[in-house]
Amino acid sequence: MRLFSYLLMGSLLALPAAGMAASPSAATSSAAAEGLHLDWLDRSVSPAENFYKFANGGWQEEHPIPPAYSRWGIFNILHIRNQKIVREIIEDAAAANAKPGSITQKVGDFYESGMDMEAINEAGVKPLEPVFARIHNISNMKELQRVVAQLQLLGVNAVFHFGSMQDFEDSSRVIGAAFQGGLGLPSRDYYLKTAAACKKAKAANKATSAKAAKAAQATYEACLAHAEKFEETRQAYVAHIAAMFELLGDSQKSAAAEAKTVMAIETAMAEASMPRIKMRNPHAIYNIKTLDELEAITPNFDWQAYFANMGVPNLTSINLATPGFFKALNDQLETVPLSDWKTYLRWQLIDSFAPYLSESFVKENFKMHSALTGAKELLPRWQRVVNAENGALGFAVGKLYVKQEFPPSSKKAVLDILHNIREALKSDLKTLEWMSPKTREAALEKLSLMGERIGYPDKWRSYEKLRITAGPYVENVIAANVFLTKRDLAKIGKPVNKHEWGMTPQTVNAYYSPSRNNINFPAGILQPPFFDPDAPAAVNYGAVGFVMGHEMTHGFDDTGAQFDGHGNLNNWWTPEDLKKFKAATSCISKHFSEYTVNDGLHVKGKLVTGEATADLGGLTLAWRAFKHSDAYEHAKTIHGFTPAQQFFLGAAHVWASNIRPAEARRRVTVDPHPPAMYRVNGTVANMPAFQKAFEIPDDSPMVNEHRCVIW
Template sequence: MPAIDLSHMDTSVRPADDFFRFANGKWVERTEIPAEEPVWGGFSEIRDRNLEVLRGAAEEAAEGGAAAGSVEQKVGDLWTTGMDEAAIEAAGLGAIAPELGLVAGLTDRAGLPEVLARLHRARLFPGFVTVVRQDPGDSTRNIVWLQQGGLGMPDRDYYLKEDERSREIRARYVAHLARMAELAGDGADDARYAAATVLTLETRLAHASMTRVDQRDPYKTYNKVSLAQLAERAPGFAWSAYLAAWGARVEEVNARQPAFFAELARAFADVPLEQLRTYLRWHVLRALASALPRAFDLESFDFNSRVLQGVPQQKPRWKRVLESMDQRIGEELGQLYVRRASSPEAKRRVLELVDDLRGALRERILALEWMGEATKRQALRKLDAFAVKMAYPDKWRDHSALALDRHSYARNVLRANEWATDRDIAKLGTPVDRTEWLMSPQTVNAYYDPLMNEIVFPAGILQPPFFSPDADDAVNYGAIGMVIGHEMSHGFDDAGSRYDADGNLKEWWTKEDRAAYEARQDLVVRQYESYEPLPGQRINGKLTLGENIGDIGGIKIAWAAFQRMLERRGPQAPIDGYTPEQRFFLGLAQSWRNKIRDEALRVRLNIDPHSPAIQRVIGPLSNMREFHEAFGGGPDAGMWRPADARPTIW
């Protein structure tokens, strides 16, 4: 695989007019999104390769002979039950009889806290979501987080917006709810009534839900309250009884969206029990559809993928089973993945890049004109404290308490879910485990965690087109370099900058510097709101602000690190007619090659804090003097932005 694939490029376009097309135009022309996918691109190609590796690992593990309790036994058993469609059909809804029985047995409102707690323990989440995370006010402690939820559509807006497309999706959703109720045994009239019941209650919750933009605000979503305060502010539901039944002996929780919990508790007190049962049953079926007979699975695909995202065809079962396994036993699957696919060479070299980028960011912070000395000192303290996790965990998590067998896929899924809840509960009152990973090693992604103040790069993304040991440095610094710089920038984006070096939500900025930063953020918001990826639908500049800051900063940091590397190793000759500077930008843009269905793009514009791939390339590069210089762009170029409209942050 060449580092830069010349056959992807459309050189009939002037690079400074539309660099995404220049780098990827021919690829875009000849690539068809596979019928089973909402989107296709560099990320998807790696994900597909990883799935093939995982399939091999799972099949081998399933052949038998693995020691009881071993990773191979658990992977093999979950895989085998997941692939056994005949057994799933034969079991029917009997496989989840305990959960359905729990809901049907709710005949006294006083029993609601316990029923809800037991469903939540199995990670079936009607109403809201309960997890254990660090306390943003004291990152050395773990506390219970209560998060708004309980909706079957992707966001509150889907219930509340009145445009034609939103109304159409709502109508399709009601039909979907009714069909699921029929599959669960309701007659046509009951099913229609069930659908209306669910839509009414979810719409009520949607009204009380915090917007996605507000949810990005670390202060708005930090509401640590004692259980007595919670009972006072969200009366109508026995929170203490709920938490005790869930398994947490705690005195306080972080109830992240206070208005939501107040309304939810009111609803739990005044909605007729028979309607609450209908709502709970829907969320049990919805969450487990992929482990139920084909009719449920297909119905779920039909609404969530076909209607919402325009995907014509369901993925083959083996991919869906592996994706479900990845969510539940991702790290156990990951042990098998790492043995087959991880490269110590990639790990070592990308760690070098991280060092280079950290040094470059340090210099950039020192040179910032808009930030005062006091804030700079704190920023550097935070940067120096960044922990780095690369490829896969040094220490694998303990899976001895997870019992899986070859009897029932749904039961295995539920056991794995409860195991995750037990792991959460065990974190309460114990020191924060800094070795824990939030992504599995095979994940094609990376993250910054503000509470841990760490950047994490799973082995999954350390592959072409993001990193290749055979590529020239320019291409690697542009591709994986941007990813690394992006994650580092998250430590200092509009939300990440609210946390200090120790991961505590604590202001370490002077007032003047914070104000100067916010003025720069406004420029970023305005820039991205000028992009209209779909006719009539612009990017939400506030929703995507943190990611855009990450992209803009990330590319600059990667560029600065690349310059340091060139100084160290001396000038490099052009390859295929492109200078190292040009190849840096080509490597970056080709790693983001991407095609997406309009419907899928619309969903992402509504809910995804990331800008679409095209703007992730165009936006930051338009702001860069070095890009315009490398490709001879001037004021007449399509991507030109006047100097005073270019946000410079990091």
């Protein structure tokens, strides 16, 4: 629902689950020995062979993926725990007989309307009929563009995204930004990975030796195998679109034709979309254009009318983030018949709201979700509704959550660790041999300006303008979408709201924002096994310390390093230092490119560079902070594990998880984070302290021969 989350929030700790995914129950391990989860270990695997398996193999064995999930790990288990707390809070609100218009009434009614299956089934698709009628009545290009804006306001993924962002070059300003969008599948790869593309890539690769030719053949065969999987998903998608049109009352024959129309439009959009790797470069997605310039680029799209339709009529310039996409859109507006556009918009409308409609829509929607992620059954209804409510009224619920779940004592203990990690980074920046005095000064300034926020916002957002009723459910979802979109658009042209958080307090995650230069740790993640007041300091430094060092390092990863301490895109590096820094980060992208999932699908090293850099920098900082802490002096060997070993086990344990092949494939194409196993193994393989702690031989796969070094 928040359109530019990746810009507003910068770098997350972990990518949240896909669409509707999130939760049944599984208790966290009970046999924790002083916070060390010894029953999670698989001692039949040597830490020198596969440290992740050694640390988590027992957990993996004991925690098969529940049918409703595509991935199952510590993040999911904590998420469910928080969901249950949130459900209690919401149910109390629902039972309270609250005053109409009060926040309690809104929190309670949203949930009750979502749980009332009888009313939802009875309403069917009726609540959306006025919106379908608007699409049906489009009779010219001008009306088409007006309806696109109207659908976007409702939260429909119609053609592209538009919203607010902090100006990269002047972080005190909030500007409007237009981004590519409009696809129903997770990424452009799903449309473009074909056997024909594999053949083309093979033809372009001129092997010069027998060995190179053999490698090229192997790459080609792997490419074909994966193209086949993507082809299966494309077929499932087209069948799914047709099934949805049939549910809307179209004949089988016309539904099949309409599905092909949608696929053709989206494939053309996918071809024109900027690849995710390129979007990681802030310069590539920063193109300020005046109205005149916009009109020159897309003469077939009336931006002035569009801004008026979106409720921001006075805009005179925006960031056209992905110009290639909009140029192609301009052509599509000319070549795609109006009737085909209407078919496409009908599809996007039903795709956006199917999860909130009657049972037949929910089931068909899940079928596609299952094809994309491998999940075998729907989440229980209450979990789906709690997820939707976290999106709609998340901070209202979060306010009640922290009151109950986050005592001030937790905040203090967490801050102590954070400050020690900050000190470790400061002393590294002061002593890094390769850095020149000029760059060093700017880096230290950036660190000193980096804000830190723990737990929850100091000012809570108002939901006064959001109207929630007893139902129908989908109308409440739409009301919340409109409220959030308008709230976002209202920021354009106003000063930055410094109190705002990009994540609710109950979220199990953390983030760094480059434009705000701050690190944020919601209350939801500050619980075991991330932070356990009863665990040895070594474990806490390895777990929550890793997370903190990770977010701090984002200020200095390949993207973050391009922003200064005030959050402006501004090069503060000397050319010489920048060259050395780029060598360090490209070492990481090369290292991670070697890893694969599902038999030979390679991790995209360049896509995961920022996150893998943050992991290596973060764990290194956490280790140094631990070594310099008072706690290190008193640390003891527990159950045969030295404090250093406890530290690395703590780091590995938070990534304990299992994943289905379809989900692993999806994540390789969309997730800037490396797969969980490599977040652990790839990181420690670059750390001499790990090798020493477990006495790993030099020729082990757990030692990267050409170590990458960030700090």
